[in-house]
Amino acid sequence: MARSEIAALEEHRLTLQGQLDSKKNQAERNQMGQFATPSELAIDILRYAKAQIGINEGIRFLDPSLGTGSFYSALLSVFPQNSVNTAVGYEIDSHYGIPAANLWEKTGLDVRLSDFTRAEAPPDSEKFNLLVCNPPYVRHHHIDSREKQRLKACLQKACSMRLSGLAGLYCYFLGLSHKWLAEGGLAGWLVPSEFMDVNYGAAVRNYLLNDVTLLHLHRFDPDDVQFEDALVSSVVVWFRKAKPPLEHHVRFTYGGSLGSPRLERLVPAKMLCRSSKWTGYPAKEDGDKANVPVLGDFFSIKRGLVTGGNRYFILTLEEIKRRGLPREAFRPILPSPRYLQENEVAADGDGNPVLGHRLFLLDCRLGEAQIRKKYPALWKYLEEGEALGVAKRYLCRHRTPWYTQEERPPAPFVCTYLGRKGTKSGRPFRFILNHSRATAANVYLMLYPKGPIARALEEDPSLKKKLWKFLNAIRPQTMLDEGRVYGGGLHKLEPRELSNVPVAEFSELLPEPARLQSEKQGELFVAV
Numbered sequence: 225m226a227r228s229e230i231a232a233l234e235e236h237r238l239t240l241q242g243q244l245d246s247k248k249n250q251a252e253r254n255q256m257g258q259f260a261t262p263s264e265l266a267i268d269i270l271r272y273a274k275a276q277i278g279i280n281e282g283i284r285f286l287d288p289s290l291g292t293g294s295f296y297s298a299l300l301s302v303f304p305q306n307s308v309n310t311a312v313g314y315e316i317d318s319h320y321g322i323p324a325a326n327l328w329e330k331t332g333l334d335v336r337l338s339d340f341t342r343a344e345a346p347p348d349s350e351k352f353n354l355l356v357c358n359p360p361y362v363r364h365h366h367i368d369s370r371e372k373q374r375l376k377a378c379l380q381k382a383c384s385m386r387l388s389g390l391a392g393l394y395c396y397f398l399g400l401s402h403k404w405l406a407e408g409g410l411a412g413w414l415v416p417s418e419f420m421d422v423n424y425g426a427a428v429r430n431y432l433l434n435d436v437t438l439l440h441l442h443r444f445d446p447d448d449v450q451f452e453d454a455l456v457s458s459v460v461v462w463f464r465k466a467k468p469p470l471e472h473h474v475r476f477t478y479g480g481s482l483g484s485p486r487l488e489r490l491v492p493a494k495m496l497c498r499s500s501k502w503t504g505y506p507a508k509e510d511g512d513k514a515n516v517p518v519l520g521d522f523f524s525i526k527r528g529l530v531t532g533g534n535r536y537f538i539l540t541l542e543e544i545k546r547r548g549l550p551r552e553a554f555r556p557i558l559p560s561p562r563y564l565q566e567n568e569v570a571a572d573g574d575g576n577p578v579l580g581h582r583l584f585l586l587d588c589r590l591g592e593a594q595i596r597k598k599y600p601a602l603w604k605y606l607e608e609g610e611a612l613g614v615a616k617r618y619l620c621r622h623r624t625p626w627y628t629q630e631e632r633p634p635a636p637f638v639c640t641y642l643g644r645k646g647t648k649s650g651r652p653f654r655f656i657l658n659h660s661r662a663t664a665a666n667v668y669l670m671l672y673p674k675g676p677i678a679r680a681l682e683e684d685p686s687l688k689k690k691l692w693k694f695l696n697a698i699r700p701q702t703m704l705d706e707g708r709v710y711g712g713g714l715h716k717l718e719p720r721e722l723s724n725v726p727v728a729e730f731s732e733l734l735p736e737p738a739r740l741q742s743e744k745q746g747e748l749f750v751a752v
Contacts, residue, residue, distance in 0.1 A: 225305055225331065233327065234263065234297045240323055241292045248319070258317070260291055261358045261414060266298035268482045269356060269412055269460060274302050276439070276462070277354055277410050282309035286352040286404060288340040288359065288397055290315040292324045295356045296333055308332070312352070314340035341375060341400055345382075351406035358414040362393035375400075385431045390424040392416070398461075399431060405465040411436075417443050417459040420502035421708040429502065433493055436463040440475040442482045443503065446713045457709050468493060476506040504705045517730055520723025523671040527641070527719055528664035529632040532619035536609055537586045537629070538665075544584060548601040554584035556662035561640045561654075567696070568657045575661035585663065587629040632663045635670035636681075636688055637695060641717045642667070645700070652715050653703055655695040657688070669722050671695075698725065 241260050248258070261269075277283070283303060287295050290313030299308065312334045315321035325335035336343070345351070367375070372389055375396045379385055385399035394415050405411060419425030420443075432438040440462040460482055472493040479486030489506030496502065519525065531537040538557060539549075556576045558564060563581045570578040588595065588602065596603045606627060609615055620626040636658055643652030656668075664670055673681055673691075680687055706724045707717040 225300070227301075230297070230300045233331070234301070237292050237294070237297055237327060238263065240327065241294075244292065244320055244323060258291070258320070259358070259361060261294040263294060263298070265414070266294040267301060269414065270295065270298040270302040272460075272462070272482050273354060273356060273410060273412055281353065283307050283311075283354050284309055284350075284352045284406070285311040286355045286357075286401075287313040288355070288357050288401055288404075290324060290335065291320050291358070293328055293333065295358070296328065299356075300331065310334075310350075310352075312336065314338060314343065316340070341378060341396060345403040348406070351409065352404055353406045353409040355401055355405055355409065355411040357397065357401070357412075359394040359397035361416055364390050364392055367393060383431060384435055385427050387427050388424040390422075391427070395419065395424075395428055398428065402435070402465070407465055409465045411461075411463055411465070413461045414458060415461060417457045417503060418708060418710075420459065421500075426500070429496070432461070432463060433468070433497055435467075437466045437468045437472065438463045438474050438493070440477070441502070441505075442477045442485060443479075445479045445486075446709045476502075478506055501706065503709060516726045516728050518723060519671070519725045519727055519730075520720075522673065522675065522677045522727070522730060523637070523723075524674050525719045525723050526632070526670050526672070528638070528666040528668040528670055529630045530619060530666050531585065531629060532617050532623075533609075533614045534665065536612065536614045537627075538583050539586065541582050541584060547605060549605060550599050550602055551584075553586060553588040553590075553599065553602055555587055556660060557583050557585040558638065558656075558658070558662045558664045558668065559583050560665070560667050561642075564656065566656075567654055568692075569660050569662065571660035577658075577660035577662045585629060586627060588627055592625060632670065633672075634658060634661045634663055635672050637671040637673075637692060638664050638668040639671065639695075639717070639722060640667070641669045641722075643715050644713050645704075645715070651696070651700050653700070653717060655692060657692040669717065669719055671722075694727075694730065698727065702726065 245260070283299075285296070285299055285308060287293075290296070293313060296311060296313060299311065311332060313324070314336050315324060316337075316339045318337055321335060321337040325333075325337070328335065364372075369389075375393075376387065379387065379396055379399045381403075382400045383402040385395075387395055387399070394413075398413055398415070401411065419428045420441075438461075441459055443459045444457070446457040473490040474493055474496060475488070476491050477485035477488045487506045491505050539554070544551065544554060558569065558577065559579065559581045564579070566579070572578055576582065590598070592603075592606070595606065609627065614620060615626045623629075638656045638658055640653050640656075643654075645652050655671075658664075677691070681691075703717065703722075703725055704715055706721045707715050708721070709715050
């Protein structure tokens with residue numbers, strides 16, 4: 225087939241892709257994880273594959289999630305036609321699969337309209353030496369429990385990967401493909417980079433380090449979203465189906481393109497075995513942090529409370545007064561970060577925050593009979609909540625009574641848990657000093673002092689401001705290294721991740737010397 229014919233087919237494919245996508249709404253495509261690979265990226269990936277695999281041996285190509293065939297099109301463009309012996313693509317959705325089969329029917333592509341996760345792997349003689357895939361990005365909550373159990377059972381037969389229930393479908397695709405690859409075969413996966421940091425990704429990382437030879441991870445700049453219709457930070461993962469050699473090093477690249485990255489570094493595999501976060505590479509500096517104090521040594525860090533329905537449970541003071549609701553049934557709560565311009569929240573004589581935007585959380589511990597008798601206006605409001613279906617929401621129906629909230633006492637320090645680099649302050653996360661009795665919702669992380677810090681604050685309340693200033697002086701990159709990032713440059717910190725932020729100089733703020741002992745030694749703090 226001439227190059228001009230291949231180019232014409234690709235042009236037709238792009239038109240077809242646009243037409244097919246337009247017939248599905250965003251919610252449908254999100255649920256099935258359908259995000260097409262851009263042509264330039266597909267070409268870049270197949271060029272890399274050609275450099276790795278060469279063309280001396282015949283190519284047996286597999287794409288377990290074909291779509292309209294962007295990778296197959298790139299394969300035809302990059303590899304000599306006579307070097308491709310076999311090409312197979314699986315596509316579960318006939319909406320894309322049937323048009324793809326019609327488009328490529330004269331090129332030798334075997335389009336199989338079925339679920340790759342249910343297909344039987346071929347015998348050794350027919351396995352594939354090149355697998356390239358952009359698997360469906362279906363999040364775990366779109367996979368029902370029975371399907372998860374089936375996938376886990378299939379995965380157990382395929383490889384050593386043992387996934388938690390929080391893993392997305394792309395992780396199963398990666399593991400299940402193990403039995404489809406020939407020994408020494410090359411695999412390239414375009415997947416979300418979240419597996420590099422999150423807890424459920426440990427099983428994937430372990431597989432890549434121990435069951436195959438991990439060659440290269442190229443992480444795209446999160447500000448350069450690869451898919452226009454999905455805020456996903458992406459990485460291309462390359463490995464061979466072979467046990468890794470001793471003293472193996474993995475190539476990490478970042479930014480730019482796969483062929484021309486902005487940063488590059490070889491990282492020892494044994495270092496990756498000790499690291500729970502890989503997105504810091506290649507920029508991350510090596511170093512032993514085992515004996516360096518972290519925020520979790522000084523604070524208990526918890527996510528703010530989840531109300532089960534902010535619009536219903538969180539009211540302004542004006543709304544409370546208008547409805548005649550009892551103030552004692554409410555407690556103050558901080559507004560979301562977008563409405564909280566101040567980094568220091570003062571309190572009035574009652575402990576309520578002094579803010580232009582003051583909010584209060586419904587949190588009543590009285591039973592329904594008591595409320596009906598003592599607070600008829602509140603009882604009427606609760607009836608409204610039941611009529612609106614609030615009481616039947618998951619969180620509410622698992623609370624007794626349904627209108628109470630989880631325990632989250634006010635914290636002296638709270639931290640925003642979502643942020644971007646490009647803020648005016650240059651800080652994606654900010655610490656807020658809270659003098660009030662306001663609690664916080666789950667858009668914040670709450671820091672409760674413990675150990676010598678808690679004792680020091682009791683003895684000297686003025687230390688509170690010094691600690692706050694220190695928290696806001698932590699280098700932004702230090703915090704970013706511990707968190708995770710999504711497409712579009714959105715960074716997030718979970719409580720455990722904030723707890724792991726190193727703060728070597730923190731103990732210097734204590735009025736008396738304090739010696740930090742490793743938790744592994746069984747002693748957290750020893751006062752001297």
